[in-house]
Amino acid sequence: MQPCYEHIERQRQAYLEELQDLCRIPSVSTDPAHRADMQSAAEWVAERLRRLGAQVQSLNVEGSHPYVSAELGSGERTLLIYDHYDVQPASLSDGWTSEPFEPQVRDGYLYARGVADNKGNLMFRLQAIEAYLQTFGDLPLRVRFFIEGEEEIGSPHLPAFVREYPERVRADGCIWESGRRSDEGIPILELGLRGILYVELRLRAKSRVLHSSWANIVQSPALDLERRLHQAFLSLIDAEGRPFFLRDLVSQPSLADLALLPRIPFDPHVASQEYGLPLLPGLDGVEALRRLFFEPSCTLCGLRVGYTGPGVKTIIPNDASAKIDMRLPPGISPQIALVRMQQHLKQHGFDDIEVQPLVGMHAARTAPDAAIVRAAQKAVQAVYNQAPIIYPLMPASGPMYDLCQAQGTPAVCLGATHPGSSAHGIDENIAIEDYFAMTRTFCHLLREFAQT
Amino acid sequence: MQPCYEHIERQRQAYLEELQDLCRIPSVSTDPAHRADMQSAAEWVAERLRRLGAQVQSLNVEGSHPYVSAELGSGERTLLIYDHYDVQPASLSDGWTSEPFEPQVRDGYLYARGVADNKGNLMFRLQAIEAYLQTFGDLPLRVRFFIEGEEEIGSPHLPAFVREYPERVRADGCIWESGRRSDEGIPILELGLRGILYVELRLRAKSRVLHSSWANIVQSPALDLERRLHQAFLSLIDAEGRPFFLRDLVSQPSLADLALLPRIPFDPHVASQEYGLPLLPGLDGVEALRRLFFEPSCTLCGLRVGYTGPGVKTIIPNDASAKIDMRLPPGISPQIALVRMQQHLKQHGFDDIEVQPLVGMHAARTAPDAAIVRAAQKAVQAVYNQAPIIYPLMPASGPMYDLCQAQGTPAVCLGATHPGSSAHGIDENIAIEDYFAMTRTFCHLLREFAQT
Secondary structure (H helix, E strand, O other): OHHHHHHHHHOHHHHHHHHHHHHOOOOEOOOHHHHHHHHHHHHHHHHHHHHOOOEEEEEOOOOOOOEEEEEEOOOOOEEEEEEEOOEOOOOHHHOOOOOOOOOEEEOOEEEOOOHHHHHHHHHHHHHHHHHHHHHHOOOOOEEEEEEEOOHHHOOOOHHHHHHHOHHHOOOOEEEEOOOEEOOOOOEEEEOEEEEEEEEEEEEEOOOOOEEHHHOOOEOOOHHHHHHHHHHHHHHHEOOOOOEHHHHHHOOOOOHHHHHHHHHOOOOHHHHHHHHOOOEOOOOOHHHHHHHHHHOOOOEEEEEEEEOOOOOOOOEEOOEEEEEEEEEEOOOOOHHHHHHHHHHHHHHOOOOOOEEEEEEEEOOEEOOOOOHHHHHHHHHHHHHHOOOOEEEOOEEEEOOHHHHOHHHOOOEEEOOOEOOOOOOOOOOOEEEHHHHHHHHHHHHHHHHHHHHO | OHHHHHHHHHOHHHHHHHHHHHHOOOOEOOOHHHHHHHHHHHHHHHHHHHHOOOEEEEEOOOOOOOEEEEEEOOOOOEEEEEEEOOEOOOOHHHOOOOOOOOOEEEOOEEEOOOHHHHHHHHHHHHHHHHHHHHHHOOOOOEEEEEEEOOHHHOOOOHHHHHHHOHHHOOOOEEEEOOOEEOOOOOEEEEOEEEEEEEEEEEEEOOOOOEEHHHOOOEOOOHHHHHHHHHHHHHHHEOOOOOEHHHHHHOOOOOHHHHHHHHHOOOOHHHHHHHHOOOEOOOOOHHHHHHHHHHOOOOEEEEEEEEOOOOOOOOEEOOEEEEEEEEEEOOOOOHHHHHHHHHHHHHHOOOOOOEEEEEEEEOOEEOOOOOHHHHHHHHHHHHHHOOOOEEEOOOOOEOOHHHHOHHHOOOEEEOOOEOOOOOOOOOOOEEEHHHHHHHHHHHHHHHHHHHHO
16 A cells, blocks of 8 residues: 555645635535535535546435535445535634634644535545555445535435435445544544434414514513523423433443443543533443433524524514424434424423424444444554444434435444544644545555455 | 695605515615615615705715715705615514515505615605605705615714714704604604613633534533523513613603603503503503603513524534613613623623623704704694694614704604504504605695795
């Protein structure tokens, strides 16, 4: 692989710069104002794949943001690479050190919205394939890229894409969009992820929206609306933030799964310090991991009463809403979680609150002995001189069930982020050395997966 | 005036249609996405004034939305007409019966965002001048139009405009942008308005924004942030929603002011039914009016924790904010209200909450014996065969102090809205008969003010 490494080293500056070019496009999928940027990002990625020599198609399904589907190479094995070009919203006023869509290098880290989640992973995988091609002339297997623009909004059209174009995602193994290393620098292979149900609770008073100059004589419903949403949310969770209404559906992890946990170097106290948030009581590393992988969560992501947009609106408000994110371990589907939540609110007297589901995805699992897992282990061993850490799941979510598990494709996460990458947060970043170590690892993976 | 009336009658359909044209422009000043619409609305108004024969200039001050300044006619007296082409935000999803920017006539009412506040008033005044000119050849006085695009965001550049172009607002009397009739159909003259201080309270946790998949092990600050803002707001008000921290600054109205109140036909119970909101206890008509005119208010217009924008953002939030509107009677300046609020929050232990002022305006008063008031009384008498109702103030706010009182110009409100016009609310509307009765009244006012 030495010649491959040398190619990467020669291209180091060019590869970093093109990653920054992609990060400059504010491809925020949740915000209709960025529709043109979404188009630009998809075209940028399609064009880059064409320069790699791939057969590329931009495809829309039912009004979706464009999917970039590409194929190159040939061989017995087919590798699916799943990435996304969309990112979470971000603005300097959130507290960023530098403009989120003006990438900046500081002390060996590259800062930009999307650089960790997931434009960095997308680009090192593509660049590794280029390095392999430049070095060896052709690939030892078929590679399929499936790159979407809706990961950050819950991949709403992905199941329809898979139904319509099953041959474009068919593969023997999949490298998943995310992936990171431990604090100690050891790559982590995650063999699945939790599901998610994201809902909006909506509550409306019987009154009209009124000009606020009437406030001296009428009773505003604002605080009642707020209290009621607050109480509804509190009714959903126990003292540790777990959703009451899913309690009887939570199953204990298998002994094999439990056995993986002590090998994972995770200190929740370090994580807590890093994030500036106190831990729930009674957590050692194993118990924290058990909860993160195998228990559901219920998070208040946002709460609104009245007008919370820019500037000034002089009203006595008449409505309120709350955004709630639930992570679901294997065995609890988003459908059952939604029904349970609606039943729970009704039983607790909150039938005036409407539950609007915004995102729902199944949890997914990959068997630890799948060829793609073994190939990833060997590739990490070759570059890092040590075995990767195996996570049975990751706490986050994604459409792995629909894209992979339902098609029988084992999937694994292997990527260039680190514990302080701040995905979805301010000052999102990757370490530049991680980026190139992963580029080299991916060159090995291409060969190992062809042979394993 | 009969020939003037006949001209208005002949132009009835054309005048209504051009009002609807103006209402089709979504000139929402608070939203940067509507910047081009603001420009279009200003140009539309300037062009319409040019067709009237006025000398028109579009002027910007320090990056403001355009001011449309126009002048026509001559005579000893100068009348200033103050209107605005900007409107509050509105969307069908707020609960409108028809698209807010697609005007619709139903049962003699015209529905559209801005038709009551204040595009209707702007247009009938302009059309009355046209009718007068068409009928009599020229005007008996000089008319100055001062039309801004920032009334709904607190007229932030108006004081600078007045400083820079004092001759463009100099006048012997001013007809103010708003104005309405009673339930019984009698026009109301309002001789002033309350001031306003609109602030945003901001609160930030020590933690970073975190990906919500970590929720199983950390304590989210979301509910604490919400509770703290809630408590801070509660600390500001007494049981009837009055701001505690301004209590000792409230002065009782004069006997002359109090004597006006029983003559005002206002039943707070009818208003309460109309709005769907319960009244505060112990209110008869006079007491309700005393509070609306001479007491300050403190209204929670919006409260936000975390992400409340469109779609999905999967975070453990770390910040919260609240928008608070305070109406200020004569004698309490926005400056003193801001200082008192900051002191109050500090004294009550909320020094972690930042107070960001967004809008501040002084209250204003006009003497009941000013020429412009007497002219308006005569004009109403001529068309409605009865005297107008005199309000010492109106409960709402506007830049009357800076534009008029500080220049020694008496100002009065005389306009075409009615108690159910729903300014700032859903299904904003005017009655078409009110519109044309006010057009006729304004023709009289031009003559009366020249002669009074």
